[in-house]
Amino acid sequence: MAYSDKVIDHYTNPRNVGTLDKSSHKVGTGLVGAPECGDVMRLQIEVGDDNIITDAKFKTFGCGSAIASSSLATEWLKGKTIDDAMKIDNMDIVEELALPPVKIHCSVLAEDAIKAAINDFRVKNGMEAIELEKSHH
Amino acid sequence: MNIPIYLDNNATTPMDPRVLEAMIPYFTSKFGNAASRNHPFGWVAEEGVDYAREQVAKLIGASEKEIIFTSGATESDNLAIKGVFEMYKEKGNHIVTTVTEHKAVLDACKHVEKLGGRVTYLPVKEDGLVDLAVLEAAMTNETILVSIMYGNNEIGVIQPIKEISAIAHKYGALFMTDAVQAVGKIPVDVNKDGIDLLALSAHKFYGPKGVGALYVRRKGPRVKVTAQMDGGGHERGMRSGTLNVPGIVGLGKAAELCMLEMESEAKRLSALRDKLQNGLTVLEESYVNGNVDHRLPHVANISFKYVEGEGLMMAMKDLAVSSGSACTSASLEPSYVLKSLGLSDDLAHSSIRFGLGRFTTEEEVDYAIEVTKKAVTHLRDLSPLWEMFKEGIDLDSIEWAEH
Numbered sequence: 001m002a003y004s005d006k007v008i009d010h011y012t013n014p015r016n017v018g019t020l021d022k023s024s025h026k027v028g029t030g031l032v033g034a035p036e037c038g039d040v041m042r043l044q045i046e047v048g049d050d051n052i053i054t055d056a057k058f059k060t061f062g063c064g065s066a067i068a069s070s071s072l073a074t075e076w077l078k079g080k081t082i083d084d085a086m087k088i089d090n091m092d093i094v095e096e097l098a099l100p101p102v103k104i105h106c107s108v109l110a111e112d113a114i115k116a117a118i119n120d121f122r123v124k125n126g127m128e129a130i131e132l133e134k135s136h137h
Numbered sequence: 138m139n140i141p142i143y144l145d146n147n148a149t150t151p152m153d154p155r156v157l158e159a160m161i162p163y164f165t166s167k168f169g170n171a172a173s174r175n176h177p178f179g180w181v182a183e184e185g186v187d188y189a190r191e192q193v194a195k196l197i198g199a200s201e202k203e204i205i206f207t208s209g210a211t212e213s214d215n216l217a218i219k220g221v222f223e224m225y226k227e228k229g230n231h232i233v234t235t236v237t238e239h240k241a242v243l244d245a246c247k248h249v250e251k252l253g254g255r256v257t258y259l260p261v262k263e264d265g266l267v268d269l270a271v272l273e274a275a276m277t278n279e280t281i282l283v284s285i286m287y288g289n290n291e292i293g294v295i296q297p298i299k300e301i302s303a304i305a306h307k308y309g310a311l312f313m314t315d316a317v318q319a320v321g322k323i324p325v326d327v328n329k330d331g332i333d334l335l336a337l338s339a340h341k342f343y344g345p346k347g348v349g350a351l352y353v354r355r356k357g358p359r360v361k362v363t364a365q366m367d368g369g370g371h372e373r374g375m376r377s378g379t380l381n382v383p384g385i386v387g388l389g390k391a392a393e394l395c396m397l398e399m400e401s402e403a404k405r406l407s408a409l410r411d412k413l414q415n416g417l418t419v420l421e422e423s424y425v426n427g428n429v430d431h432r433l434p435h436v437a438n439i440s441f442k443y444v445e446g447e448g449l450m451m452a453m454k455d456l457a458v459s460s461g462s463a464c465t466s467a468s469l470e471p472s473y474v475l476k477s478l479g480l481s482d483d484l485a486h487s488s489i490r491f492g493l494g495r496f497t498t499e500e501e502v503d504y505a506i507e508v509t510k511k512a513v514t515h516l517r518d519l520s521p522l523w524e525m526f527k528e529g530i531d532l533d534s535i536e537w538a539e540h
Contacts, residue, residue, distance in 0.1 A: 011451055017519055034537030035483035038445050038462060042521035059521040063447035
C-alpha cells in the first residue's frame with residue numbers, strides 16, 4: 001500500500017517530537033493505545049493564559065500513519081484554545097493525510113490523545129473532565 | 138548496488154536467468170501439449186516434462202514416477218491433505234498438524250474438519266520446534282496423516298523431520314510435509330527423512346511462479362490421493378489439467394541448479410545471514426525469534442522492542458523485507474506464528490523478517506545493517522515506550538486502554 005505524500009512528509013520529518021514536563025500544572029498529557037495493539041501515542045500540551053495551547057509534543061509507537069497523525073495533531077494544536085482543540089475531529093486528520101480506510105484507527109487514536117491531554121490539563125487545574133463520547137473502537 | 142535491496146526471499150525469489158533460458162523454447166517452438174501422443178509436437182513437450190520430472194525427483198531423492206506437477210504449493214498442500222482424507226477415510230479420520238503451518242495447510246485442515254474429520258493442531262515450543270512427546274501423545278489409531286512443515290516461512294526453523302516421520306509411521310499414519318522453504322536450500326531426502334508426501338513450489342527456489350509439485354510415495358507404502366479436480370486424468374489420475382510445460386521445464390531447471398549449487402550456496406548464505414544478525418543484535422533490546430541452531434541458512438527474524446514493524450519498514454524503504462506486525466496484514470492481528478512461540482503481541486508487532494537469496498551480496502548486507510540500525514534508532518527516538526523503558530518504567534504496570 002502506498003502512503004500519501006503528506007504521511008511520508010510527517011513521517012520523515014516529524015514535527016514536535018519530544019517530552020514536556022508532565023508534573024507541571026500547565027502541561028496536560030494524553031497516553032492512549034496499547035503496545036499489544038501495535039500503537040501507543042503520547043501527546044502533551046502546554047497551556048498558557050486564556051487557555052491557549054502554547055506548545056505541543058508527541059511520541060508515538062506505531063505505523064507511519066500513526067506517527068503522521070500525531071505529528072499533524074501537534075501542529076494543529078498550537079495556538080488553539082483548549083475548547084477549540086476539543087473540536088478537532090479524527091475525520092479532519094483522515095482528510096488532511098488522505099488515510100486509507102484501514103488506517104482510520106490511527107486518526108481516531110490521535111483524536112483520543114488530544115482529548116485525553118486536554119482532560120488531564122483540566123483536571124490538574126480544577127476543571128471538570130469533559131465527558132467523552134464512547135471510544136470509537 | 139541497486140536500491141531497493143530485495144531481502145524478502147521467503148515470499149518469492151527472482152527467477153534465475155538460466156531458468157528463463159531453459160523455458161523460452163517451450164513457449165514458442167516447443168509449444169506442444171505434453172498429452173498429445175500422436176505427433177512430434179506432443180513428444181517434444183513430453184520429453185521436456187519427463188526431463189524436468191527427473192530433475193525435481195533427484196533434488197529430493199525421489200523417483201520420477203512419484204512427482205505430480207501442480208500449480209504451486211497451495212494446490213499441492215490441498216491435494217495432499219484433502220486427497221489423503223478422502224482416500225483413507227475407511228482407515229480413520231484424524232489428522233495431526235501444528236499451529237505454525239502455512240495457511241494452505243491450516244485452511245485445508247479446516248476444510249477437512251467441515252467434512253467430518255478431526256484435526257489436532259499441535260502447539261510448538263518457544264523456539265518454534267514441535268515437542269516430539271506432545272506429537273506422540275496426540276497420535277491415535279484413527280490418525281491417518283501427520284502434516285508438519287519442513288522449514289518455517291516466518292522464522293526459518295527446521296523441524297526434526299526424521300523423528301516426526303518415525304512417530305507417524307509407528308502409529309500407521311502417513312507423513313506429509315510442506316517443504317516449500319526447505320527444498321533447494323538444504324538437503325531434503327524423502328527416503329532418509331521418511332516422507333510420504335511433500336509439497337514444493339518453483340518460485341521459492343529461483344523458478345517461475347504458478348508451478349509446483351507434490352511428491353507422492355509409490356513404494357513402502359504405495360500412497361494414493363483422491364484427485365481434487367475432475368478432468369483428463371493427467372499425472373496418474375491425481376491432477377487433471379493440461380501440463381504447464383514451460384513452467385515445469387523451469388521448475389526442473391531450477392531444481393537442477395539448486396542441486397548443483399546448494400552446498401556452497403548454503404555456506405555463503407549462512408555466513409551472510411550471521412553477519413546481518415550479529416550486526417543488528419548489537420542494538421539493545423533486539424531478539425532473534427526461533428531456534429537458531431535448527432534454522433534455514435538464509436533467514437533471520439528479529440524483533441526490535443519498542444518500535445512497531447510497519448513504521449520501522451517505512452524507515453527502511455531502501456530494503457524490501459517483511460514484518461509480523463498487524464499493520465502489514467489485512468487481519469490487524471500480529472503474526473500467528475510469532476504468537477505461537479509465546480511472544481507477546483508487542484514483540485510480534487516489532488519483528489522484521491530478513492530473507493536472503495542467491496543474488497544477495499555482502500555489500501547489500503552491509504548496507505542493510507546500516508539502514509536498519511539507523512531506522513531503529515530513529516523510531517526509538519519517536520517511541521514513548523522506549524522513553525519509558527529508559528526511565529525504568531515497567532510497561533506491564535501501566536493500564537493500557539486496549540482498543
